[in-house]
Amino acid sequence: MKPRAERAPAKRSALVELIPHHGGRDLIHSPQSTTGLFDGMEEGAILNFNMSKESIKNVIDLIRNANISNEQRTDLTGYDLSKGVAVNLELTSKFILDFIEIEITSGKNIGTKENPFLCEPLIINPMELKYENTTTPLGQEGNFIKVYYKRLDKVTPPAIGYAESGSLAIAFIIKESQKDEFEEYIHAIKTINLSSINWVSQFDEDIFGLCTGCWKSSCCRRACEYMMGNTNIANCTDSIIAYKPPYLPVFGRINLATFSDNTSLYNVSTYNAAALNFDPDKFAEAIRYMKDNLRNGLPVLIGTHYTNGISNPPNNSNRATRHFMVIVGMGMEGDKLYFRFYDPGRSVSNMFNATSPDNKLIINRQNSSIQGHYRNRTYTLTEIVKVN
Structure with a gap:
């Protein structure tokens, strides 16, 4: 008899062909309904319906570590044809998944007459995380989302390598409110830099030399909108535009950080002394909005706060x-x-620092802030102005 390591994977892969990826999904959810499918299979070759918390975390960390290492493929074969549910799964001391359901399928069946149960390894691209809405699991409350990976199959010779198939490889069902943090934990965030955005300085006399309105002799908001495509805002040969910038229509604002008194007028000293209040609900909304915009190739207009300024704030x-x-x-x-x-x-001559890859505002989920160290100051994202 062949060693177990050679026999078990082939036996497990048979179930992939017996249970369709969509029509048979309810069979996978209900172990009782699979009666008969495993007849003749040896012990250890059937589905694992009760993955432990440790195993679920191990799978998640396998994907996470692959992304940290910039790997293009992750082999999940050791966990194929398994499923499980866990509550209060601690990924870190600061991030605990309230609920997670996991399902793992198997590699593509490539059986032959001699070995009808032969299958490829179960491979995914760890960066290609996908999402879709799903129903609330039994016994749970609130909105849930399905996050999943499609299976990579070997391409047809003479080509080499792998290509994404239409088949599900692994799926997680988690609370929608924890989607972003889960995505960040497994590092499934593709780096995005919108190279199509051309930087301009608000002090560029060739563009804004005739403009007078907004804030004294220059206007950061005017320059931001110019970068975002509203070039008419610099048509300051028109005296009305020069004095009153025709800003893009605002479809809403997300105020992440505010002063407790948002009505009084501040001077430089009172502004520098005022404390910021952070809104956890707006924090989550802001992150989702910025991610979605950037993934669609759109820049985002933001307001920021910093102290140690030497002039009165614009209020x-x-x-x-x-x-x-x-x-x-x-x-x-x-x-x-x-x-x-x-x-x-x-300044116009300081484009390097104005557009440096080091110009970063970093999220802090513990205090719901988005901040960065820049120009020897702490800059805090205070609001998002929805103009696109």
Whole structure:
């Protein structure tokens, strides 16, 4: 008799052909309904219906570590044809999944007459995480989402390598409110830099030399919108446009950080002394909005706060906002998600620093802030202005 290592995978793969990926999904959910499918299979070759918490975390960490190492493929064969459910799964001391259901299929069947149960390894691209809505699991409350990977199959010779198939490889069902943090934990964040965005300085006399409105002799908001495609805002030969910038229509604002008093007018000393209040609900909304925009090739207009300024603040509608900038990218730095920005508030000759890849605002889920160290100051994202 062949060793177990040679026999078990072949036996397990038979079930993939017996249970269709869609029509048979209910069979996988209900162990009782699979009666008869395993007749003749040896012990250890059937589905594992009760993955332990440790095994579930091991699978998640296998994908996470592959992304950290920039691997293009991850082999899940050792966990194929398994499923499980866990509550309060601790991924880190600061991130606990309230609920997770996991299902893992198997590699593509490539059986022959001599070995009808032969299958390929179960391979995924760890960066290609996908999402779709799903129903709330039995006994749970709230909104849930299915996050999953498609299986990679070997391409047909003489070509070499793997290609994504239409078949499911692995799926997780988790709370929708934990989707972003889960995505960040497994490092499934593709680095994005919008190279199509051309930086301009708010001090560029060739563009804004005739403009007078907004804030004294220059206007960061005007320059930001110019970068975002609203070039008419610099048509300051028109005296009305020069004085009153024709800003893009605003479809809403996400105020992440505010002062407790948002009505009084601040001067430089009172502004520098005022404390920021962070809104956890707006924090989650802001991250989702910026991710979605960037993935669709769209920049994001943001307001920021910093102290140690030497002039009076502009007293914007969100009093905490002192300066506007443009988000043009995102990625992971260690275990933290960052958003890259362009700063219009640098001189024309200082494009290098204004657009540096090091211009990052990093999320902090513990205090619901998005901040970065820049120009020897702490810059805090205070608001997102929805203009696209």
